[in-house]
Amino acid sequence: MPTALEKMLDLLDLEVIELNLFRGRSPEEDRHRVFGGQVLGQALAAAYSTVEDRLAHSFHAYFLRPGDVSVPILYEVDRIRDGGSFTTRRVVAIQHGRPIFNLSASFQTDEKGYEHQAPMPDAPSPDELPTSEETRLEMRKQAPPEMSEWFDREHAIEERAANPINWFKPEKQEPYQRIWFRTNGPVPDSPAVQQAVLAYASDMSLLDATTMPHGISFFDDDMQIASLDHAMWFHRPFRVDEWLLYVSDSPSASNSRGLSRGSIYSQDGSLIASVAQEGLIRSRRMARS
Numbered sequence: 001m002p003t004a005l006e007k008m009l010d011l012l013d014l015e016v017i018e019l020n021l022f023r024g025r026s027p028e029e030d031r032h033r034v035f036g037g038q039v040l041g042q043a044l045a046a047a048y049s050t051v052e053d054r055l056a057h058s059f060h061a062y063f064l065r066p067g068d069v070s071v072p073i074l075y076e077v078d079r080i081r082d083g084g085s086f087t088t089r090r091v092v093a094i095q096h097g098r099p100i101f102n103l104s105a106s107f108q109t110d111e112k113g114y115e116h117q118a119p120m121p122d123a124p125s126p127d128e129l130p131t132s133e134e135t136r137l138e139m140r141k142q143a144p145p146e147m148s149e150w151f152d153r154e155h156a157i158e159e160r161a162a163n164p165i166n167w168f169k170p171e172k173q174e175p176y177q178r179i180w181f182r183t184n185g186p187v188p189d190s191p192a193v194q195q196a197v198l199a200y201a202s203d204m205s206l207l208d209a210t211t212m213p214h215g216i217s218f219f220d221d222d223m224q225i226a227s228l229d230h231a232m233w234f235h236r237p238f239r240v241d242e243w244l245l246y247v248s249d250s251p252s253a254s255n256s257r258g259l260s261r262g263s264i265y266s267q268d269g270s271l272i273a274s275v276a277q278e279g280l281i282r283s284r285r286m287a288r289s
Contacts, residue, residue, distance in 0.1 A: 003185060022075040087108075129160035180243050206275060228257065243266075
């Protein structure tokens, strides 16, 4: 049986249908909609399939419609520009004849230049924190029976939170979190694969910061929570199979939307990527009043 990591890497290996046209699929899991990180990773992989000798330095994406897990996703790549130093690609993800997502990505040749970065905030070592399995076992005790399968499932990415959130008994707290993460096994050396996996992982916890000041949960029947857009900048080389620290905060929430910002550091303190996302955090009860 393939491991969870092998299954995730297989998802990011798209089928080539025609020039600039690729097919992706969703895992055979009990999900109501396609996970946003999956679409981010697959769209970036599709763009990379049309680029040579350049690395992605940024992408900006919008989630347009919920993805249907029961059917494949088509990724159409528009080769917008191939310049002297930069390459630009636009990717549209399509299901049932309609776009569900679009992404614009920029790639650059390797260059030397000025460097500076914000220092990595203090955080406990990942060895000092509970493992993902320990955290899930604790959460499983409070989860309804119909959710037990999710907590028992093997996961491709190990997360260790400095301040874990109890999603079944959320308390109001500062919109700031620090999570160490890495894949549960080695990942190919290819920078394209490393970046696609990081894009996948970057959507796993970023929106959480917008809910923390309000004591609300993704599992609350009153709440409608979904990613609206996602932007990411790659600064320095990294490996997703080594510990990375994801530091995120939420500076604002208004009009049923919350904004999260994230910085991702390697264990030696190098800032390897920055992320931003706005999400829908709609209370159905408040919307009706």
